[in-house]
Amino acid sequence: DAGVIQSPRHEVTEMGQEVTLRCKPISGHNSLFWYRQTMMRGLELLIYFNNNVPIDDSGMPEDRFSAKMPNASFSTLKIQPSEPRDSAVYFCASRLQGDQPQHFGDGTRLSIL
Amino acid sequence: AQSVTQPDIHITVSEGASLELRCNYSYGATPYLFWYVQSPGQGLQLLLKYFSGDTLVQGIKGFEAEFKRSQSSFNLRKPSVHWSDAAEYFCAVGPYNTDKLIFGTGTRLQVFP
Numbered sequence: 001d002a003g004v005i006q007s008p009r010h011e012v013t014e015m016g017q018e019v020t021l022r023c024k025p026i027s028g029h030n031s032l033f034w035y036r037q038t039m040m041r042g043l044e045l046l047i048y049f050n051n052n053v054p055i056d057d058s059g060m061p062e063d064r065f066s067a068k069m070p071n072a073s074f075s076t077l078k079i080q081p082s083e084p085r086d087s088a089v090y091f092c093a094s095r096l097q098g099d100q101p102q103h104f105g106d107g108t109r110l111s112i113l
Numbered sequence: 114a115q116s117v118t119q120p121d122i123h124i125t126v127s128e129g130a131s132l133e134l135r136c137n138y139s140y141g142a143t144p145y146l147f148w149y150v151q152s153p154g155q156g157l158q159l160l161l162k163y164f165s166g167d168t169l170v171q172g173i174k175g176f177e178a179e180f181k182r183s184q185s186s187f188n189l190r191k192p193s194v195h196w197s198d199a200a201e202y203f204c205a206v207g208p209y210n211t212d213k214l215i216f217g218t219g220t221r222l223q224v225f226p
Contacts, residue, residue, distance in 0.1 A: 004156070031212070043157075043203065043216040056213065091156055098210040099164065101147060104156035 002026070004105035006092050012111045018080040021108045024073055025094030033093040033102060034067055034077050043091075049075065082112045115140050117206050119217035127225050128196050134189040134220050136204030146187040147205040147214070148178055157203060163187065164209075174198070199224045 005024040013019055025032050033048040047057040052069045060067070064083070069075040079086055089109050093102040118137045126132055138144055145164050149157040161172025168180040178189045187204060201221045207214040 042218045045213060048212060050212075093157075099145070101159045101162050102214065103159070104149075106154070106156045 004092055004094050004103055006090075006105035006108050008108060009106065010109045010111075012113065013082060014113050015083055016081045017112075018078065019082045019086075019110060019112075021077040021090050021092075021110070023075045023077070023092030023105060025075070025092070026096075026103055027073065029094035029096050029103070030072070031095040031097075031102075032069060032075050033095070034075070035091040035093065035104075037089045037091060037107070046077070084112045086110065087112050115206070115215055117204050117215050117217035119202075119204055119220050121220045122218070123221045123223070125223040125225065126194050129193050132189075132191045132194045132198070132222070134202050134204075134222070136187045136189065136217060137185055138187065138204070138206045138215075139185065140206050140215075142208060144206045145209060146178075146180060147207070148172065148176070148187075148189050149203045149205065149216075150174075151201045151203065151219075153200075160189070160202075194222075194224055196224045196226060198222060 007022045031050050034046040035043050037043045046059045047067045049069045067077045089107045091104050091107045093104045095102045116139045120135055147162045148160040150160050151157045160176050161170050163170050163180045171177050176191050178187055180187050201219045203219045204217040205214045
């Protein structure tokens with residue numbers, strides 16, 4: 001079975017540019033999560049969706065970050081404008097239902113120069 | 114405050130030796146507990162989970178963990194480590210619906226032949 005698919009795997013861009021990270025959850029999963037992983041702060045939950053609806057975005061660092069889930073099989077995390085401190089590995093995870101564990105993608109390593 | 118503490122940042126063991134990775138949590142409600150493993154350049158893979166019932170849970174790759182409510186601990190163990198177990202290990206705690214998981218800072222395991 002295909003797992004959570006993230007693209008791109010690596011992204012290098014200059015400060016000020018718009019960055020879009022993409023995620024395809026496991027088919028049939030109804031919850032989707034975006035995380036950010038850095039050495040300093042570890043793994044942080046940014047936002048999560050249930051049935052394509054954003055439930056909690058309290059972890060989104062600032063207005064430069066936005067996330068959408070237009071349908072059950074696709075989500076994006078957008079940073080505009082990007083800054084060097086946004087450099088991190090961004091993970092997407094999906095979950096089947098309430099008490100099931102989250103399954104993670106392989107992440108997008110983002111470098112903002 | 115809700116938190117997860119993994120007191121060991123880095124552990125080194127010889128192949129074939131036993132392993133115990135420590136995890137302590139602080140959580141106001143009944144905790145749901147998880148151990149994930151992350152290999153370099155990859156996402157987090159679920160090793161095992163504890164929701165209720167038997168406090169000794171078995172996971173994949175020969176790992177097990179024991180929930181001790183009195184000690185607020187959920188330590189991960191393996192009787193004989195293989196070189197392929199070298200990775201970073203994360204303990205996580207969350208509510209029954211596993212929406213907002215709180216992750217520890219991770220323990221990096223190095224295995225010597």
